[in-house]
Amino acid sequence: MPKTDPYRVAMARLRPPLGAALSFSALVNLLMLTGSIYMLQVYDRVLTSGSVPTLLGLFAIVVVLYAFLCLYDVLRRRLLSRAALHLDGALGGAAFDQFLASGLPESAGKAQPLQDLKTLRGTIGSPALVALIDLPFVPLFLGVLFMLHPWLGWLTLAGAGVTGAIALINRLVTGPSIAESGDLEAEERAFTEGSRRAAETITAMGMTGVVDRVWLRMHSASLAAAQRGAEASETLAAMSRSVRMLLQSAILTLGAYLVLQGQISGGMIIAASILSGRALAPVDQVIGQWRSLDRALQAHRRLRRLFATLPAAPEPVALPDPTGEITVTGVTKFAPGSRGPDRPRLLEGIDVTLHPGDGLGVIGKSGSGKSTLARVLAGAWQADTGEVRIDGATLSQWDPARIGREIGYLSQSVEILPGTIRDTIARLQEDATDEAVIAAARLAGIHEMILQLPQGYATQIGGAAGMPLSGGQLQRLGLARALYGMPRLVILDEPNSNLDAEGEEALTRAIRALRAAGSVVIAIAHRPSALAALNKLLLLEAGRVAQIGDKDEVLAASGAVRPSVTRTRPVPLRLPLERRVGATAPAANQVANHPGGLVVTARSRQDRPAASRR
Numbered sequence: 240m241p242k243t244d245p246y247r248v249a250m251a252r253l254r255p256p257l258g259a260a261l262s263f264s265a266l267v268n269l270l271m272l273t274g275s276i277y278m279l280q281v282y283d284r285v286l287t288s289g290s291v292p293t294l295l296g297l298f299a300i301v302v303v304l305y306a307f308l309c310l311y312d313v314l315r316r317r318l319l320s321r322a323a324l325h326l327d328g329a330l331g332g333a334a335f336d337q338f339l340a341s342g343l344p345e346s347a348g349k350a351q352p353l354q355d356l357k358t359l360r361g362t363i364g365s366p367a368l369v370a371l372i373d374l375p376f377v378p379l380f381l382g383v384l385f386m387l388h389p390w391l392g393w394l395t396l397a398g399a400g401v402t403g404a405i406a407l408i409n410r411l412v413t414g415p416s417i418a419e420s421g422d423l424e425a426e427e428r429a430f431t432e433g434s435r436r437a438a439e440t441i442t443a444m445g446m447t448g449v450v451d452r453v454w455l456r457m458h459s460a461s462l463a464a465a466q467r468g469a470e471a472s473e474t475l476a477a478m479s480r481s482v483r484m485l486l487q488s489a490i491l492t493l494g495a496y497l498v499l500q501g502q503i504s505g506g507m508i509i510a511a512s513i514l515s516g517r518a519l520a521p522v523d524q525v526i527g528q529w530r531s532l533d534r535a536l537q538a539h540r541r542l543r544r545l546f547a548t549l550p551a552a553p554e555p556v557a558l559p560d561p562t563g564e565i566t567v568t569g570v571t572k573f574a575p576g577s578r579g580p581d582r583p584r585l586l587e588g589i590d591v592t593l594h595p596g597d598g599l600g601v602i603g604k605s606g607s608g609k610s611t612l613a614r615v616l617a618g619a620w621q622a623d624t625g626e627v628r629i630d631g632a633t634l635s636q637w638d639p640a641r642i643g644r645e646i647g648y649l650s651q652s653v654e655i656l657p658g659t660i661r662d663t664i665a666r667l668q669e670d671a672t673d674e675a676v677i678a679a680a681r682l683a684g685i686h687e688m689i690l691q692l693p694q695g696y697a698t699q700i701g702g703a704a705g706m707p708l709s710g711g712q713l714q715r716l717g718l719a720r721a722l723y724g725m726p727r728l729v730i731l732d733e734p735n736s737n738l739d740a741e742g743e744e745a746l747t748r749a750i751r752a753l754r755a756a757g758s759v760v761i762a763i764a765h766r767p768s769a770l771a772a773l774n775k776l777l778l779l780e781a782g783r784v785a786q787i788g789d790k791d792e793v794l795a796a797s798g799a800v801r802p803s804v805t806r807t808r809p810v811p812l813r814l815p816l817e818r819r820v821g822a823t824a825p826a827a828n829q830v831a832n833h834p835g836g837l838v839v840t841a842r843s844r845q846d847r848p849a850a851s852r853r
């Protein structure tokens with residue numbers, strides 16, 4: 240099936256309205272001859288004949304012609320502004336999808352489709368484009384001038400040449416500054432947004448002064464680049480305007496000379512002056528609007544490139560409901576954005592098979608690739624080689640919306656969109672039922688906590704106006720969202736990192752309930768309590784599977800913990816669980832009393848090997 244590039248399709252749909260606008264522009268420009276022809280008639284016919292009826296008759300014709308001019312002008316502008324709106328309507332959804340995708344590391348920083356679409360839409364409906372489509376009609380005015388007298392034509396042509404040369408110089412001079420200031424502004428924006436997010440850390444650690452200075456340096460650099468472009472552009476625009484005004488006087492002078500030589504009539508001087516002004520007006524306007532036209536051109540090129548390189552989405556086939564047979568074969572993931580044969584492998588040759596009801600714990604040192612594996616299994620990142628199959632079908636063979644409902648994913652840092660608690664748990668699904676939302680909240684053990692909030696499930700969270708939630712509350716809310724609809728595959732990346740004992744118990748209960756219902760649960764754990772309700776274990780080392788199998792066997796084989804753990808006597812766990820485990824001894828004691836029975840003691844910092852990476 241041929242790939243349909245939405246940008247090309249949208250651009251093709253723009254052609255008819257742009258063509259119609261061009262036709263109306265032809266009429267508008269033709270009617271713009273009215274003023275000069277009228278002048279010619281008044282000076283050379285009315286004033287010489289002294290006929291008032293002729294004057295009134297001519298004026299009546301002029302009124303009608305200008306009324307048509309107004310009509311055609313309105314029509315072409317309306318066509319353009321509506322075309323801009325249609326372009327937005329046709330591409331808005333696809334551009335937003337690409338904007339979302341740019342949050343994934345594979346395409347990070349490659350595109351700014353929403354901004355580009357806005358720029359393009361703004362320009363298509365603006366006077367800048369009207370000036371641009373007036374440009375092809377400059378020869379019309381020049382032609383009439385040549386008919387009046389060749390010298391008048393040549394003089395205007397020379398003026399147009401000078402103004403055009405100024406426009407070209409403008410482009411060459413300001414182009415690099417515009418591009419540079421765009422890049423610097425993007426850098427500054429990233430730093431500004433990052434600083435705002437890190438405001439608490441910056442304030443607490445007294446970094447405000449130095450952050451101010453860094454921002455100021457970036458800000459000044461981007462302003463300086465923009466100013467360089469603006470100054471050059473202003474100078475050239477002023478020169479262009481002066482050339483135009485000088486040309487008016489030069490035309491009058493030349494016209495007067497030609498009258499004195501008896502080569503043209505007096506009325507032709509005025510007509511020539513009007514015509515030369517009309518001939519140069521679009522050129523002048525395009526120069527004035529050059530920066531916005533250039534931005535629109537760059538936005539157009541970026542959008543065209545972006546959409547042209549998008550892989551074609553396969554037609555999704557409605558596969559039967561998955562049972563939860565998960566097969567991972569030979570999954571390798573290179574560091575996103577890296578190139579060449581030596582690019583780091585975050586995961587290498589991962590093979591895992593899980594059956595409905597299985598619960599797999601994933602453990603390993605910091606940086607060993609646990610979260611990367613979670614992202615690949617959840618379909619958030621694409622494997623570079625190998626595949627993840629659910630019920631025999633690769634993730635890409637499933638309809639993303641369909642399989643998404645069967646996947647619950649709790650990332651390490653829980654992100655929520657602004658909205659109510661109900662909508663958050665229901666993943667914004669319009670068809671969500673209250674029963675399903677409450678069931679997920681109960682499973683995650685936060686139903687009571689939600690009811691205690693002033694507006695209960697209708698409480699607004701996220702965004703500037705949302706009610707702030709604690710780390711633990713947020714994590715449990717994220718868990719409820721991951722559990723919504725009892726998905727067949729639930730992937731939890733350190734689901735207990737912010738939980739108290741009660742939260743951990745709720746998590747263990749949830750994992751047991753999911754497994755009992757036939758779901759596959761994969762939990763990445765630094766704290767062993769999350770392993771309590773699981774039956775299998777995978778030990779990752781530098782992105783490879785070091786061990787996989789029955790939980791107790793893997794623990795025993797790795798020497799991590801004795802399979803028969805008592806609840807009262809702490810047993811050293813030699814699994815590389817630095818981050819959580821290294822925190823405090825009381826945390827370890829807390830784990831010792833947990834029904835899961837796995838016990839942890841912290842290794843000293845000196846004992847820890849550096850996280851090995853490829």
Ligand SMILES: Nc1ncnc2c1ncn2[C@@H]1O[C@H](COP(=O)(O)OP(=O)(O)OP(=O)(O)O)[C@@H](O)[C@H]1O
Nearest residue numbers: 344574575585604605606607608609610611612852
């Ligand atoms: N977006 C990314 N681009 C490039 N490399 C990345 C990216 N995200 C993670 N990595 C690298 O992948 C490796 C594995 O990271 P990952 O987050 O999977 O480890 P982890 O085992 O989950 O660690 P932790 O236990 O500390 O969460 C690290 O070396 C990290 O630097």
